[in-house]
Amino acid sequence: DTGVSQDPRHKITKRGQNVTFRCDPISEHNRLYWYRQTLGQGPEFLTYFQNEAQLEKSRLLSDRFSAERPKGSFSTLEIQRTEQGDSAMYLCASSLPRRRAEAFFGQGTRLTVV
Amino acid sequence: GQQLNQSPQSMFIQEGEDVSMNCTSSSIFNTWLWYKQDPGEGPVLLIALYKAGELTSNGRLTAQFGITRKDSFLNISASIPSDVGIYFCAGHPPNSGYALNFGKGTSLLVTP
Numbered sequence: 419d420t421g422v423s424q425d426p427r428h429k430i431t432k433r434g435q436n437v438t439f440r441c442d443p444i445s446e447h448n449r450l451y452w453y454r455q456t457l458g459q460g461p462e463f464l465t466y467f468q469n470e471a472q473l474e475k476s477r478l479l480s481d482r483f484s485a486e487r488p489k490g491s492f493s494t495l496e497i498q499r500t501e502q503g504d505s506a507m508y509l510c511a512s513s514l515p516r517r518r519a520e521a522f523f524g525q526g527t528r529l530t531v532v
Numbered sequence: 533g534q535q536l537n538q539s540p541q542s543m544f545i546q547e548g549e550d551v552s553m554n555c556t557s558s559s560i561f562n563t564w565l566w567y568k569q570d571p572g573e574g575p576v577l578l579i580a581l582y583k584a585g586e587l588t589s590n591g592r593l594t595a596q597f598g599i600t601r602k603d604s605f606l607n608i609s610a611s612i613p614s615d616v617g618i619y620f621c622a623g624h625p626p627n628s629g630y631a632l633n634f635g636k637g638t639s640l641l642v643t644p
Contacts, residue, residue: 424574519562528572
């Protein structure tokens with residue numbers, strides 16, 4: 419399968435715990451994005467990487483959130499001290515350099531904070 | 533980001549019917565994209581539009597980039613049960629950086 423891969427698909431955690439999600443983009447895509455989606459809403463942009471450089475961050479990305487893409491390939495999104503409001507679907511997407519608009523999404527990680 | 537307004541919010545149609553949905557914005561967009569999302573899955577890209585007035589088809593789907601650059605529509609012809617899902621429009625406003633703005637979606641239900 420050559421699509422965007424996300425792991426885990428589902429995560430249930432207790433409030434206050436830290437969680438980390440992983441995204442493996444399509445291999446030739448150097449652009450990688452994280453989005454968050456809550457029920458009844460469209461995806462909302464969190465952050466963007468071009469290769470290993472994090473070039474853009476949304477105001478939604480609070481200090482408890484950190485994203486990395488250390489070697490310009492896979493990326494991780496960590497949420498520290500999770501809160502119930504963090505419960506959402508976290509989506510990763512990737513795109514080619516000259517086709518930035520055409521972002522291809524993974525299946526997402528569904529986070530539930532209890 | 534700029535608000536994208538999708539209408540209708542939901543549609544309930546019979547198999548074989550044609551479907552039309554649209555997306556509007558108060559400001560211009562440089563690109564328009566249409567995605568379909570099934571429950572528990574990520575959005576799947578259907579069509580990407582890059583020029584004002586552009587009309588693009590993908591099988592039974594047709595989408596157009598409005599002349600004013602403030603709207604787009606998606607048509608589905610001869611709907612089938614597997615067309616069920618939520619359809620999102622998305623776009624890049626000028627000077628927006630790399631973020632895609634998404635609408636809230638149109639939920640489509642198709643009865644056999």
